[in-house]
Amino acid sequence: MLSPGSGLPANYSGLTGLRLLGLASMDLEAGPLPSSGLPDAWSALINLQRLDASNNRYLGGIIPQSWSNFSSIVSIDVSNTGVCGSIPRGLKNKTTPSVLPPTCELVNCRRYLVETLKPMMDSQLQPGSACNLTSLWPSSERLETWFNITAMLTTYGATPVQDVISFVLNDCYANNGNSFNVVLPSGLTCFSSLTELSFNVNNAAGTLPDEFTTLTQLQELWLTDNILTGSMKASYSALTALTILKLHNNQFTNTLPPEWRALNQLAEISISDNYNLNGTLPSAWGSLTSLTSFWAWGVGVGGQLPSSFSDLTLLSELTFMSDTMSGSLPSEWSTLTGLTLLNLASTRATSTMTGTIPNAWFGPFGATPYMSSLQTLTISGTSVSGGLPPDLSQVTCLTAIDFSVNKLTGGPNPSGFPFQYITLTELNTLNLADNPYLGGTVPDPWAASMVNLTSLDLSNTGVCAPFPSGLNGKLTPSTFVNSYCDDLPAAYNLVTNFKPLFDSGASGSGCDLSSWDPATPLCNNTWSGTGCDISPPDSSGVSFAHLTSLQLLNCITGGAAARPLPRSVTQLGGYLSSLIIRNSRLTGTLPQDIGFFMTPLTKLDFSSNLLTGELPAFWSGLFLLQELDVSGNRFINGSIPIEWGFGLNSLYVLNMGGMDQLTGPLPDSLYYLANLNDLTIESNSMTGTLPASWQSMYSLTSLVIGAGGNASPGPSINGNFPQSWFTSGSLQGLWNLRIANTKMTGPLPDPGGYQAANLGLTSLDLSSNLLSGTLPDSYQGFSLLQRIVLTDNAQLTGSIPTSYSIL
Structure with missing residues (x-):
């Protein structure tokens, strides 16, 4: 007995007396690869008159030329199947339909899409969803005609096949708060020629399928805006043809795999909005020398920025936003001469970076290489210190600068706002806010040269008067210009x-x-x-x-x-x-x-x-x-x-x-x-x-x-x-x-009557010494004396002079 999902058994060729063979609607599956679903060995059925294999949508392949030996055949019905290609000459008038599709479809892939993926997605259909695969993937049509599926004609042996090279299924999640039960479509590996796979905004859960590592021709992989978890797997380093890898807005964890250095064709990578990632940016990724775009904002990855990224000389966009950045900005990045956008920021200003913004990135004057192509430059919330880099004035194509929420210093005298920035004539926005120790006066020539400036934010800085009147209209309302330059x-x-x-x-x-x-x-x-x-x-x-x-x-x-x-x-x-x-x-x-x-x-x-x-x-x-x-x-x-x-x-x-x-x-x-x-x-x-x-x-x-x-x-x-x-009379002002x-010894000092009268002593304490002798009569002359202490001088002798009574 044949069971659903099985193919046509070649051993039926031994039933040489068979005249009628009815296999219609049995859910048979076979072909078109690695060999036709229609066995060549059946050519031995020379007495076969009627063969009905209709309504087996997953039965595919071409009719073997050897079936022309069916000398008794009256009809062959392969309608509503995946049978394709040319009908052998001797069977043309006996085959239904009389004309078959010239190319074969991958019927095993069709079964996966129809019986696994489509029910999974349509069962989660929500109001507002962009997906209704029942209508987008009509069962009466071949899969290469379905919405967002692109196929390419290829040949496997003698079998012409429409192999899918692009599969795009996005925005199936209506974002209404309902929980989806969607996983990544690992069965798509049946399309061995797949070069683009996009499965964005589908609320897909689970981990990255190991099966995807067999898609070695894949050039673009888009899995954004899902709820994927687990690691960004090191095994994906096998996808060496990748040029675009987008994994942002998921829930990946653990560290970034240094093994991805093998993806040396990669031009764009985005891992943003994966807050549970940790560790550091792998230094080994400095080998990704084809990169033109790197996006990693909203990640838990931090630590020191790798100096090895200086080898990514084709980069035009680099964004790394992390609350755990540390270390210093690598001066070696001056080699990134093609950068048009550089964004290094901490959203909560909790990074603990040290050092300054490297002046070497922008010069000095006449130096090469440097970031001469920058249009947008953001270094915000990182805790970098030091002054504004003066050689930034050489990057004259800059339209936006954001150095806010740092520990920049400078000023007030000379001003922390460089005069050299008058060359930044294309500048549209300049944000230096929340650098309270950066201040001084803004140079008057800024107003005349920065003609394209629309926004100047100096709030919570030490900017002070006088302020150029030509910039008053560009200043953000939160900026307060102090009447004096603070210390x-x-x-x-x-x-x-x-x-x-x-x-x-x-x-x-x-x-x-x-x-x-x-x-x-x-x-x-x-x-x-x-x-x-x-x-x-x-x-x-x-x-x-x-x-x-x-x-x-x-x-x-x-x-x-x-x-x-x-x-x-x-x-x-x-x-x-x-x-x-x-x-x-x-x-x-x-x-x-x-x-x-x-x-x-x-x-x-x-x-x-x-x-x-x-x-x-x-x-x-x-x-x-x-x-x-x-x-x-x-x-x-x-x-x-x-x-x-x-x-x-x-x-x-x-x-x-x-x-x-x-x-x-x-x-x-x-x-x-x-x-x-x-x-x-x-x-x-x-x-x-x-x-x-x-x-x-x-x-x-x-x-x-x-x-x-x-x-x-x-x-x-x-x-x-x-x-x-x-006795000298010099210490007349001494009162205490x-x-x-x-261990002072000898007699008590005796100023004599004349000098005693000129001394202003009010308190005399010579206690606890080794003084000897008697009390001088001249002390009666200390007319201002209020206190005298001579205790604990065991060798003092004699009596207290009667003259002391006048003290």
């Missing part, structure tokens, strides 16, 4: 290097720096702890603001972690006059460079921190410094630099209290500090004697030396108290003198 380098430094350490949002910090908002100018008096100076307009009408003071106090909470002093402190600008970071658990050493780069300082306070190392000798360059407080840093060691006495000529307050590890002698050179008013030195490790030369510090009003309180063992300062401090807890 952008200082603002960038504070937000980038200081705020993360000291803001109350940081772990263990106690300072509320929420007002440090890049969207608000630093010098508008809202940034807490800062002060600025704004200069009058210069000859061109420009006013510049400068950070002049920074104060961070008590930026700690209970159990706060220590934090390093930012090295960028020396880059806060050349106008800073007051820097105070007190009681904030700073660690690290004091920067020597402060003495070179912060010479306008008049007040410097790093007190009550956890700083280490030595006091910088190069701070002697701070010739304008009036107040210096490094007290309470008990881990700072070394000696007091003698250079300070020769350079800090403006100093009137020097506080080194509570610095237990300072060593060495008290430097004589401090007597050169003629303006010094208040001097405090407290350490357990100082040595030497009290310098007699300090009698010349005639501006002193307060002098404190020792270990503080009754600390033990105290510094090893020894020798006698210099009598000249009191405390030299306590040292």
Whole structure:
């Protein structure tokens, strides 16, 4: 018995007495390949009179010439079958139909399309769908006439076949929210000559079929806008004839296969809108040297952009949008001279790229190669920094530039907006928004040269007045032109290097720096702890603001972690006059460079921190410094630099209290500090004697030396108290003198009655020393004295003079 789907068995040839053979409507399938569905061996049926194989739509192939041996044949009915080709001469008047299609169709493919694919698609038919295959694929017509199926005549042996080379079935999904049960048509591999396969917008699920890898003549594969999952399979590297591969808007996962480097004929690839892809762009894809178009936006792929893409010299369009890009922009891409569109962006501005926009991509002037053909350039949301590349001015065919949402810097003086861009006369849109540290004035010649400009977005930048009147109409409404040019380098430094350490949002910090908002100018008096100076307009009408003071106090909470002093402190600008970071658990050493780069300082306070190392000798360059407080840093060691006495000529307050590890002698050179008013030195490790030369510090009003309180063992300062401090008459303004807890010996200083009357002492503390002798009568002359402490000097003798009663 024959069953549906079977062919005509050749062994029937042994039934030589057979006269009638009825096989109509049995759903037989055979041919046209690899051999005809009509067996040549049946030529032995010499007594056959009637053969009815009608209504077997999938029975195909040509009638063998050998069937002319049917000497008794009266009729052969192959109507409504796939039988094709020429009818043998002896059978022409006995065959129905009398004329067969000149070429054969692939009946096995027809069965797949009619019985598998069409029901799958039509069962999901939705209002608004572009697909109704019952009408588009009429059963009465041959498949090469069906909608969006293109066939090509080919010959397999002696069999002429219409082999399908293009299969397009798109937009069968009506997007009405219903779930489809559609998979990719893996059965299409029966079309071995297929060069184009398009199955877009069909809501197809599942993975990429392994069967597709046998379509080795495939040149275009379009599977966009479905819900495909799984990996982009490495095995598809077998499709080496591919020139177009479109897989965007699916749900592919895992990494991109480096094996696809074998697709060396590929001209266009799109993998966009596959958010679950991960990993990096394969460096091996630099071998796809036929690529002209690369699209990958909305993907989870990130990491460093491969420098190997510099070999893709035929690229005209390159789009890569990812929220996980990192590393730097490869300068090697300057070889992409054919690019007309370059789009590198992060939709959520979460990329962590570093470095700058390579100037090498655009020059320098006269250099080759470079991206000379660019018309659209987007580098947005990537966190690249640095200035606008000046040599971009050479790419004169640019019509659109978008550098928004980055960390570009520049300005205000000289301006961050390059004068050279006057050559970009074709520019239609320029978007530099959300680069708060890019600013300055826009050059007036931009207005005259950028005649095609329709949109200029400088919102949330540091653009400042005066602004070219010719560009006012092009400026986006969100752009605010500040009346003065803000101190952008200082603002960038504070937000980038200081705020993360000291803001109350940081772990263990106690300072509320929420007002440090890049969207608000630093010098508008809202940034807490800062002060600025704004200069009058210069000859061109420009006013510049400068950070002049920074104060961070008590930026700690209970159990706060220590934090390093930012090295960028020396880059806060050349106008800073007051820097105070007190009681904030700073660690690290004091920067020597402060003495070179912060010479306008008049007040410097790093007190009550956890700083280490030595006091910088190069701070002697701070010739304008009036107040210096490094007290309470008990881990700072070394000696007091003698250079300070020769350079800090403006100093009137020097506080080194509570610095237990300072060593060495008290430097004589401090007597050169003629303006010094208040001097405090407290350490357990100082040595030497009290310098007699300090009698010349005639501006002193307060002098404190020792270990503080009754600390033990105290510094090893020894020798006698210099009598000249009191007898010279130079220290008449001294009202507070405390030299306590040292190893100083000898008698108490005796100014004599005359000098005592001229001294303004109100407080005298010489406690916890090794002084000896008696109390001088002359102390009765200290007419302003309110407090005298001489305790813990065991070798002092005698009684308190009665004359002290007048004190």
